[in-house]
Amino acid sequence: MMNDYGQLIDFINNNLPETKIYLNEDMKNHNTFKTGGLADLMIKPHNIFELQRVMKYIAEEKIPYLVLGHGSNVLVSDKGIREVVIKIEDNLNNIKVAGEKIEADAGALLTDVSQTAMEHSLTGFEFACGIPGTMGGAVVMNAGAYGGEIKGVLEQVQVLTREGEIINRKAEELNLGYRTSIIQTNGDIVLKATLSLKKGVQESIKNLMDELTMRREQNQPLDFPSAGSIFKRPAGYYTGKLIQDADLRGYKIGGAQVSIKHAGFIINTGNATTGDILRLIKHIQNEVHRLFHVKLETEVRFIGEK
Numbered sequence: 001m002m003n004d005y006g007q008l009i010d011f012i013n014n015n016l017p018e019t020k021i022y023l024n025e026d027m028k029n030h031n032t033f034k035t036g037g038l039a040d041l042m043i044k045p046h047n048i049f050e051l052q053r054v055m056k057y058i059a060e061e062k063i064p065y066l067v068l069g070h071g072s073n074v075l076v077s078d079k080g081i082r083e084v085v086i087k088i089e090d091n092l093n094n095i096k097v098a099g100e101k102i103e104a105d106a107g108a109l110l111t112d113v114s115q116t117a118m119e120h121s122l123t124g125f126e127f128a129c130g131i132p133g134t135m136g137g138a139v140v141m142n143a144g145a146y147g148g149e150i151k152g153v154l155e156q157v158q159v160l161t162r163e164g165e166i167i168n169r170k171a172e173e174l175n176l177g178y179r180t181s182i183i184q185t186n187g188d189i190v191l192k193a194t195l196s197l198k199k200g201v202q203e204s205i206k207n208l209m210d211e212l213t214m215r216r217e218q219n220q221p222l223d224f225p226s227a228g229s230i231f232k233r234p235a236g237y238y239t240g241k242l243i244q245d246a247d248l249r250g251y252k253i254g255g256a257q258v259s260i261k262h263a264g265f266i267i268n269t270g271n272a273t274t275g276d277i278l279r280l281i282k283h284i285q286n287e288v289h290r291l292f293h294v295k296l297e298t299e300v301r302f303i304g305e306k
Contacts, residue, residue: 005041005084011057018046019054027076027304030068030087032132034225035274036076036304042085048092048166048191055189056164058084066303067189069107069134073141073227077304078274089134092191097122100197101155106136106190110143113195118209123200124153129209130216132228136190140183141299142176146212151176155196162187179232179299221259224267230281231264231296240264242294246287253280278302 012019021043027036045051058065065084068074092107097120104113114129127148131138139157142150154171161167175182183190216222231239243249243263251258255272258280259265266280285296 005063008041008054008057008061008063008084012043012054016046016050016053019050020044020046025085027071027081027085030085031071031074031076031227032225033075033227033272033274033277034268035078035272035277037078037080039081039085039304040083042087044087044090046091048160051086051088051092051189051191052160052164052166055086055160059162059164067136068303069137070109070132072131072133073137073300075227075274075277075300075302077302077306079305081304086189088136088189093134100199102195102197103192104135104195105192106134106139108135109133110135110138114209117195117197118202118205121200121202121205122197123205124148124197125195126205126208126212130213135193139174139190139193140181141179142181143179146215149176150193153195153197155194157190157194158192159183159188159190166191219262221261221265221267224259224269225272226259226265226267227300229264230266230298230300231284232299234294234296237292237294238264239296242288242292242296243284246284246291248284248287251280251283253283256280258284 009021012021023041025039025042027039028034045054063084065086067086069089089107092105094105095108095113095116096103102117110128110131110133114125117125127146131143131145133143138150156168156170158168233239240263248258249263250260254276255269256276257267257269259267266277288294288296
């Protein structure tokens with residue numbers, strides 16, 4: 001390891017016996033692009049109490065860290081990660097239904113939340129049925145698809161602040177915008193989200209989810225590792241069409257390729273590095289700007305050692 005986290009590890013072993021510790025963890029196993037190097041230390045808290053304890057220790061000791069969910073919207077450095085990775089997914093994934101509201105832990109997969117909504121005849125969350133991420137990540141990014149976004153159904157979130165307090169924040173406090181929220185900068189960790197949905201007809205809800213799933217399967221390269229749409233949609237344009245019109249469909253650098261099926265996606269054809277993907281992103285941005293004077297901004301977030 002490049003960093004000595006011995007005292008933190010001792011604290012966890014002595015006080016948080018159910019929190020799991022992973023040394024030199026291969027980050028290829030923790031992101032949907034399947035690229036990246038080793039993380040010096042990864043921690044998987046068993047519950048909110050243990051997460052709060054470990055985060056208070058990290059804050060007091062001023063230990064650098066980052067929070068990771070399903071890893072569906074990140075690019076991990078080939079050099080790995082020197083910060084402590086707090087992985088929130090496997091344990092913090094409960095989903096509860098009360099009337100027309102759903103409370104989902106940060107680690108709950110959006111596919112599971114949308115399925116739960118359908119089973120309880122709740123409509124409004126069908127758009128998320130194919131988004132490959134967690135509830136926490138969806139709130140942080142204000143995830144959306146097919147005309148819907150988290151902002152439209154989110155009532156409030158429970159967060160762990162940088163200081164270690166657990167508080168509730170109303171949706172309107174989060175400055176939710178296009179793939180952005182205040183949580184990206186204020187140091188909060190999402191613990192739970194409360195969604196406000198509406199009663200609907202279960203068959204209609206299921207039919208819409210089936211239709212959206214079919215559209216995804218037909219139009220997106222789901223057979224390859226990717227991070228979904230790699231770029232934000234520029235005002236007045238369709239990203240995939242811009243890239244296609246730049247004659248970049250199928251363009252390849254190393255193991256990274258612009259998808260032939262959907263030019264808005266970059267895929268890992270099997271042996272891509274994060275470096276390959278970054279070089280391909282830059283090439284796409286340069287070509288689209290050169291030809292159409294449009295600046296493409298990435299949705300995906302780079303993490304790790306530069």
